[in-house]
Amino acid sequence: MNASVENWMQVKPQGLYCAPADCFIDPHDAVDRAVITHGHADHARAGHGAVFATPETIDIMRTRYQEASVAGGVPLPYGTRQDLGKGVTLWLAPAGHILGSAQAVLEYDSKRVVISGDFKRHPDPTCPPFEVVPCDVFVTEATFALPVFKHPPLEDEIAKLMRSLTTLPDRTHMVGVYALGKCQRVMLALRAAGYEYPFYIHGALKKLTELYESYGFDFGDWIPVSEISVKDRDMLRGKIVLCPPSALADRWSRRMPDPLLTMASGWMQIRARARQRRAEMALIVSDHADWDDLIETAVATGAPDVWITHGRVEALEYALRARGINAKALNLIGRDEEAD
Ligand SMILES: [Zn+2]
Ligand SMILES: [Zn+2]
Numbered sequence: 001m002n003a004s005v006e007n008w009m010q011v012k013p014q015g016l017y018c019a020p021a022d023c024f025i026d027p028h029d030a031v032d033r034a035v036i037t038h039g040h041a042d043h044a045r046a047g048h049g050a051v052f053a054t055p056e057t058i059d060i061m062r063t064r065y066q067e068a069s070v071a072g073g074v075p076l077p078y079g080t081r082q083d084l085g086k087g088v089t090l091w092l093a094p095a096g097h098i099l100g101s102a103q104a105v106l107e108y109d110s111k112r113v114v115i116s117g118d119f120k121r122h123p124d125p126t127c128p129p130f131e132v133v134p135c136d137v138f139v140t141e142a143t144f145a146l147p148v149f150k151h152p153p154l155e156d157e158i159a160k161l162m163r164s165l166t167t168l169p170d171r172t173h174m175v176g177v178y179a180l181g182k183c184q185r186v187m188l189a190l191r192a193a194g195y196e197y198p199f200y201i202h203g204a205l206k207k208l209t210e211l212y213e214s215y216g217f218d219f220g221d222w223i224p225v226s227e228i229s230v231k232d233r234d235m236l237r238g239k240i241v242l243c244p245p246s247a248l249a250d251r252w253s254r255r256m257p258d259p260l261l262t263m264a265s266g267w268m269q270i271r272a273r274a275r276q277r278r279a280e281m282a283l284i285v286s287d288h289a290d291w292d293d294l295i296e297t298a299v300a301t302g303a304p305d306v307w308i309t310h311g312r313v314e315a316l317e318y319a320l321r322a323r324g325i326n327a328k329a330l331n332l333i334g335r336d337e338e339a340d
Contacts, residue, residue, distance in 0.1 A: 005111050005137050005305070011330050016115060016139065016309075018106055021084035023052075025104050025115050028334030035090060037117025038101035039064065039180055042335050052076055052084075054092055056100025056215065060180065063211050078102065078128070095119040096130035097287050098181030099212060105133055114301060115139040120286065121293040122151060125188050126181065126217065130297070138303035139330075142311030143288045143340060144266055145319075151266060151290040157283040158189045161240075161262065164281060165195075169238035171260040174253050176245035176277065178265075178340075179205050181287055183242055184212045186264055187219045190240065200225045200236060202243035202252070225256075233257055249278055266290075266340040286340050295319055298327075310335040 010017045014027040023033040030047030037043055037053075039060030044053075046069035051058060055075035062070050076082055082090045087109070092102035097118045104115040114135040121130055144151070165173060177183040183205050190199075198221035201209065206224060213219065225241060237257050247253055248261050263279035266286025274282040289297060298306045298320055306320050306327045313329040320327035 004109060005113060008108055009106070009113055009137070011332065013333075015332055015334070016330070018084070018088060018108070020086040020108060021088035021090075021106075023084055023088075023090075026117065033084075035104045035115075036061070037095065037104055037115065038098055040098070040118065043117060046070070048072065050074060052082060052090060054078065054100040054102050057102070059211060059214075060100060060208070063207055064180075093131045093133050094128040096121060096124060096127060098124075099126050099184070099215065101127055103131075103133060105135070111136045113137045113139065114303070116141070116297075118143070118288055119297070120151075120289050121297065122154065122286075124185055124287070125192075126184050126212065132297065132300045135301050135303050137305045137307060138298055138301040139307045139309060140294060140298055140316075141288065141335070142294065142308050142313050142316040144286065144290050145294050145308075145312035145316035147291050147315075149266070149269060149290045150292065151269075151286045152284055154185070154189050154285060155193070157264070157285055158186075158193045160281070161190070161283060162193055162195065164260070164262075165238055165240070168260060171258045172236040172239065172241055172256040173281075174241045174243060174248060174256060174259045174261050175283070176248040176261070176263040176265075176279070177205070177242055177285075179208050179244055182264060182285065182340075184209060184217060184219065185287070186242070186285060187222070188217065191220055195240065196220075197239050198223045200228065200239060200241040202241070202247050204244045204247070205242055230255070245277060288340055295323070298325065299323060 014029045016025045024031045025035045026043040032049040034048040035052045046065040050072040058073040089107045095101040106113045112135040262281040263277045264283040264285040267273040268282035268284045308329045309332045317327045
């Protein structure tokens with residue numbers, strides 16, 4: 001038991017708290033000092049005092065919130081050591097989840113705690129791959145922690161979409177993607193698969209796509225759908241229109257010619273979830289670790305103790321204990337597992 005770690009890493013109502021540094025990790029309320037693992041809204045809230053995060057994450061927060069709400073941004077490139085005071089050191093390691101996503105590594109009292117945030121092990125051209133950091137306590141999510149979750153290679157799912165464009169050239173392929181990360185990863189994968197037309201995108205995806213472009217990612221041509229007049233919309237048949245998942249269900253998508261509703265998410269492995277989204281086509285595209293990757297990653301860190309923040313907690317607890325790891329659930333509130 002790393003009882004000594006429990007003395008300085010605590011669960012508070014706002015989230016995981018490093019007591020000697022007086023600092024929260026991904027708190028769900030505004031606090032004085034926060035370490036932010038990545039820019040998704042359930043981790044990166046507005047209004048903190050000091051924010052320790054990668055430069056990319058701070059940029060993402062500034063794009064999503066008002067500039068003033070990230071006034072105290074302290075940009076930490078991966079691997080840069082930051083003294084948090086009282087003997088606590090922080091550095092960030094790649095998490096492979098989205099642009100700028102990081103694991104928070106906290107060192108204190110000759111112990112090392114790694115808070116992985118959301119992470120994945122599948123390749124993603126929009127961010128550097130996850131790095132295994134040996135540690136005493138590994139803190140992990142459990143969003144897809146059931147043996148049924150085995151994420152297929154992205155290329156297979158993209159090939160499914162490409163085939164559909166050929167077989168159903170009269171239909172507008174509407175693809176529901178989350179604005180931060182999923183959208184850009186899917187666009188790059190489509191380019192790699194040879195998709196050559198401009199992407200037509202919903203306005204909600206614009207700002208973050210531009211932010212990625214400022215980091216050098218090349219998505220080729222993309223055009224906001226709002227710039228295509230209603231009389232010209234027939235040209236969208238056989239093309240890809242990217243939109244946030246919520247837009248699939250609303251009137252916006254019904255204004256396209258013969259829309260084929262497609263959802264790209266790790267949850268698409270569950271048929272009922274696909275039906276909920278009214279998706280006619282389901283692409284299993286996840287930015288989280290699947291069951292095998294969750295277990296293999298926890299084991300690879302060598303941590304005798306694994307803390308599980310949220311998700312399918314019991315199954316992962318059981319599987320890790322069977323491997324001799326002392327696993328326990330933290331049941332942090334305020335994490336939105338839908339956003340995959
Ligand atoms: Zn996330
Ligand atoms: Zn999350």
